[in-house]
Amino acid sequence: xxxxxxxxxxxxxxxxxxxxxxxxxxxxxxxxxxxxxxxxxxxxxxxxxxxxxxxxxxxxxxxxxxxxxxxxxxxxxxxxxxxxxxxxxxxxxxxxxxxxxxxxxxxxxxxxxxxxxxxxxxxxxxxxxxxxxxxxxxxxxxxxxxxxxxxxxxxxxxxxxxxxxxxxxxxxxxxxxxxxxxxxxxxxxxxxxxxxxxxxxxxxxxxxxxxxxxxxxx
Amino acid sequence: xxxxxxxxxxxxxxxxxxxxxxxxxxxxxxxxxxxxxxxxxxxxxxxxxxxxxxxxxxxxxxxxxxxxxxxxxxxxxxxxxxxxxxxxxxxxxxxxxxxxxxxxxxxxxxxxxxxxxxxxxxxxxxxxxxxxxxxxxxxxxxxxxxxxxxxxxxxxxxxxxxxxxxxxxxxxxxxxxxxxxxxxxxxxxxxxxxxxxxxxxxxxxxxxxxxxxxxxxx
Amino acid sequence: xxxxxxxxxxxxxxxxxxxxxxxxxxxxxxxxxxxxxxxxxxxxxxxxxxxxxxxxxxxxxxxxxxxxxxxxxxxxxxxxxxxxxxxxxxxxxxxxxxxxxxxxxxxxxxxxxxxxxxxxxxxxxxxxxxxxxxxxxxxxxxxxxxxxxxxxxxxxxxxxxxxxxxxxxxxxxxxxxxxxxxxxxxxxxxxxxxxxxxxxxxxxxxxxxxxxxxxxxx
Numbered sequence: 001x002x003x004x005x006x007x008x009x010x011x012x013x014x015x016x017x018x019x020x021x022x023x024x025x026x027x028x029x030x031x032x033x034x035x036x037x038x039x040x041x042x043x044x045x046x047x048x049x050x051x052x053x054x055x056x057x058x059x060x061x062x063x064x065x066x067x068x069x070x071x072x073x074x075x076x077x078x079x080x081x082x083x084x085x086x087x088x089x090x091x092x093x094x095x096x097x098x099x100x101x102x103x104x105x106x107x108x109x110x111x112x113x114x115x116x117x118x119x120x121x122x123x124x125x126x127x128x129x130x131x132x133x134x135x136x137x138x139x140x141x142x143x144x145x146x147x148x149x150x151x152x153x154x155x156x157x158x159x160x161x162x163x164x165x166x167x168x169x170x171x172x173x174x175x176x177x178x179x180x181x182x183x184x185x186x187x188x189x190x191x192x193x194x195x196x197x198x199x200x201x202x203x204x205x206x207x208x209x210x211x212x213x214x215x216x217x218x
Numbered sequence: 219x220x221x222x223x224x225x226x227x228x229x230x231x232x233x234x235x236x237x238x239x240x241x242x243x244x245x246x247x248x249x250x251x252x253x254x255x256x257x258x259x260x261x262x263x264x265x266x267x268x269x270x271x272x273x274x275x276x277x278x279x280x281x282x283x284x285x286x287x288x289x290x291x292x293x294x295x296x297x298x299x300x301x302x303x304x305x306x307x308x309x310x311x312x313x314x315x316x317x318x319x320x321x322x323x324x325x326x327x328x329x330x331x332x333x334x335x336x337x338x339x340x341x342x343x344x345x346x347x348x349x350x351x352x353x354x355x356x357x358x359x360x361x362x363x364x365x366x367x368x369x370x371x372x373x374x375x376x377x378x379x380x381x382x383x384x385x386x387x388x389x390x391x392x393x394x395x396x397x398x399x400x401x402x403x404x405x406x407x408x409x410x411x412x413x414x415x416x417x418x419x420x421x422x423x424x425x426x427x428x429x430x431x432x433x434x435x436x
Numbered sequence: 437x438x439x440x441x442x443x444x445x446x447x448x449x450x451x452x453x454x455x456x457x458x459x460x461x462x463x464x465x466x467x468x469x470x471x472x473x474x475x476x477x478x479x480x481x482x483x484x485x486x487x488x489x490x491x492x493x494x495x496x497x498x499x500x501x502x503x504x505x506x507x508x509x510x511x512x513x514x515x516x517x518x519x520x521x522x523x524x525x526x527x528x529x530x531x532x533x534x535x536x537x538x539x540x541x542x543x544x545x546x547x548x549x550x551x552x553x554x555x556x557x558x559x560x561x562x563x564x565x566x567x568x569x570x571x572x573x574x575x576x577x578x579x580x581x582x583x584x585x586x587x588x589x590x591x592x593x594x595x596x597x598x599x600x601x602x603x604x605x606x607x608x609x610x611x612x613x614x615x616x617x618x619x620x621x622x623x624x625x626x627x628x629x630x631x632x633x634x635x636x637x638x639x640x641x642x643x644x645x646x647x648x649x650x651x652x653x654x
Contacts, residue, residue: 027365027416028365028417029365029414030415031369032362035362050486050491051493053493053496056270057271067335081417081419113492115496117499136573137350137354137362138363147465151467151468197466198465199465199466241635244581245583245636248632249588250587251635253580256557268487273489274487274548355578356581357581
């Protein structure tokens with residue numbers, strides 16, 4: 001089993017587990033757990049395959065991926081109540097999945113197109129889309145709108161892998177580098193609260209704020 | 219006209235009507251009704267075709283499907299105010315559409331891949347995605363987060379059809395079986411409030427709840 | 437550079453700018469600006485290509501489109517605080533993008549299928565989907581649910597272009613006609629508050645309202 005295959009299975013199982021943990025926060029039934037596990041685990045790779053034109057998508061060609069999601073979802077359904085720190089667990093599993101998928105998505109984008117730009121975009125997209133979909137369908141505040149490093153970590157991991165790979169480094173080195181960069185950035189964001197500078201409307205113009213708020217109700 | 223074609227047209231018209239009924243709850247204009255009718259009626263089959271790699275999707279190849287949605291949306295626009303029980307009507311029409319589409323989606327997935335696993339997944343996905351999209355775009359509480367049997371009914375209908383079809387039963391029997399199973403389960407959920415057991419955080423650990431709630435605000 | 441290419445670049449840059457302006461309202465970081473710029477700028481055309489089966493999608497084949505979005509997003513990040521009327525700017529840029537994309541989407545749909553029905557649908561879908569996705573991911577009230585002419589303008593622009601093109605008029609005339617119709621309708625909706633008649637539950641039946649509201653909580 002190749003390193004990329006391991007990253008693939010790990011990313012899917014971990015994202016599937018985060019989907020099931022979101023279902024546990026909503027107190028859904030077993031089928032709800034499996035649905036959120038499958039959508040979160042398979043969503044990013046599905047969008048990647050569709051955009052690259054590699055259809056039928058990966059889990060139609062290899063239904064075992066669905067079984068991984070079912071196993072992860074059922075495992076969480078029967079064990080989540082033993083974990084007192086479910087939300088922490090969700091965001092750390094999500095961080096590992098994000099790191100694995102940023103490299104895997106970049107590798108697939110590079111293999112399909114040869115373009116480093118597309119590799120970085122498909123890496124970030126594969127890594128981030130499952131979690132975006134999970135938050136959207138679970139009606140939870142999207143990670144997109146939080147002031148945390150998230151997509152940035154996926155972009156950096158994908159860029160690290162792509163650069164190392166284009167320089168001719170062995171796949172185990174380039175993959176390891178990408179995963180490490182993405183996980184370090186996302187982990188630092190979770191643990192230390194790392195952020196990038198946020199856009200702020202220019203101070204000293206309170207009427208600007210008020211106008212925008214008023215106009216927003218048009 | 220084959221039985222599957224009838225199920226196809228019926229599923230689209232009924233889902234389109236539920237989309238238009240959602241538009242009536244939002245008091246949109248005629249174009250809003252037609253938009254929600256088209257998205258709800260065509261959404262599930264569009265995702266199914268994209269995932270299976272059968273593009274251009276069905277309604278691009280056969281634009282009459284769009285006309286069915288326009289007819290259903292316009293009919294609801296001009297008649298919905300005569301119905302005093304619009305919300306009941308929406309969920310019952312949705313139940314019939316769900317039953318029709320769980321079988322149709324499974325049949326298309328089976329024809330495209332030969333895999334019963336994929337057939338069941340595409341059946342459930344075709345049946346459920348239109349309604350999920352409708353609720354998401356209309357900003358209504360998603361059926362995914364309600365404690366009702368919904369995706370379960372679609373899965374069971376798709377599984378019933380697929381099993382009967384693999385056993386060599388005639389298409390009219392296997393289709394009828396799948397539609398009946400899905401409609402009976404979903405109808406029971408609507409009428410009798412049938413549910414599956416929901417996940418509940420273990421009782422007697424109130425600090426778990428509190429911790430999760432606090433952490434959820436991170 | 438052909439007229440359709442100019443419309444294409446203009447539509448993408450303008451929609452990307454509206455995505456970045458939405459990010460400014462959420463006070464995101466630079467990567468958040470670029471993400472919303474890319475999703476809003478590329479979303480409509482991506483869905484159009486997927487539905488028509490023209491994959492890999494346009495920006496995978498021509499990564500320069502991504503650079504346009506990055507440039508537009510970064511420009512807004514560094515200049516938006518100088519604009520006191522950001523929300524007005526967003527909706528007017530969105531109107532120009534809508535007009536450009538309704539014609540471009542119709543032209544691509546017509547080229548791919550030859551069907552005027554499909555051309556009108558892909559025109560409206562290409563023009564409206566980026567903004568729908570932007571509002572959905574930014575958790576802002578969707579333009580779909582506002583009583584304004586929006587999809588109607590895109591449909592009218594696409595229909596105007598398609599009709600003129602089928603009549604054999606030169607591309608510059610048919611494109612100009614479509615853009616003018618869409619922009620005039622949408623601009624009138626913004627400036628004068630033009631609306632279509634909305635659906636209203638029949639007056640004099642207060643119990644209908646009450647029942648629906650009660651049932652809505654089922």
